[in-house]
Amino acid sequence: RKVLVVNGPNLNLLGKREPEIYGHTTLADIEKTLGTQARARDVGLIFVQSNHEGELVEHIQHYGLLADSAEQVDAIIINPAAFTHTSVALRDALAATKKPFIEVHLSNVHSREPFRAHSYFSDIATAVICGCGHLGYEMALNYWLTHLYTD
Numbered sequence: 001r002k003v004l005v006v007n008g009p010n011l012n013l014l015g016k017r018e019p020e021i022y023g024h025t026t027l028a029d030i031e032k033t034l035g036t037q038a039r040a041r042d043v044g045l046i047f048v049q050s051n052h053e054g055e056l057v058e059h060i061q062h063y064g065l066l067a068d069s070a071e072q073v074d075a076i077i078i079n080p081a082a083f084t085h086t087s088v089a090l091r092d093a094l095a096a097t098k099k100p101f102i103e104v105h106l107s108n109v110h111s112r113e114p115f116r117a118h119s120y121f122s123d124i125a126t127a128v129i130c131g132c133g134h135l136g137y138e139m140a141l142n143y144w145l146t147h148l149y150t151d
C-alpha cells in the first residue's frame with residue numbers, strides 16, 4: 001500500500017515562487033498534509049522532487065518497476081511542472097511502469113500561455129487536476145485512497 005508523489009522542476013520553490021499563481025503553500029506543507037491523509041488509511045507515501053529530468057526518470061523507474069514488490073507503489077501522483085510541456089522521457093518512464101497516475105497542476109494551465117495547454121501526459125493519465133492549487137494533490141490522493149484500497 002504505497003503511493004508515489006513526484007514533483008518536477010522549481011516546485012521546491014513553492015511558497016516563494018510567483019505566489020499569485022502558485023499560492024503560498026510550500027511543498028513541505030503539501031507533503032505534511034498528504035502524509036496525514038495517507039497514514040489515516042495505512043498507506044505509505046513516497047515524496048520526491050527534483051529539478052533534473054533524468055533524476056525524475058530514475059525515481060519513477062525505481063518505485064514503479066525496478067524496486068522489490070514490497071517497495072513498489074500502486075499508483076503515482078505527478079506534477080511534472082515545466083517538463084509537462086517538453087518531456088517524452090518522463091512520459092515513457094510512466095508508461096513503462098504501467099502504474100496508473102494522476103497529473104496535477106496548481107495553476108489552470110489552460111488559462112495561461114498557449115504553450116502550457118499541451119501536456120505529454122494527459123492522454124495516458126487516469127485523471128488530470130489543474131487550477132485547484134495545493135488542494136489538487138489532496139484530491140488526487142483521495143482518488144487513489146478511494147479507488148485502490150477498499151478498507
Ligand code: DQA
Pocket residue numbers: 009010011079080081082083084104105106107108109116
Ligand atoms: C505547473 C504548470 C507548468 O506550466 C509550470 O511550468 C510549472 C507548474 C503547475 O503546477 O501549475 O512549473 O505544473
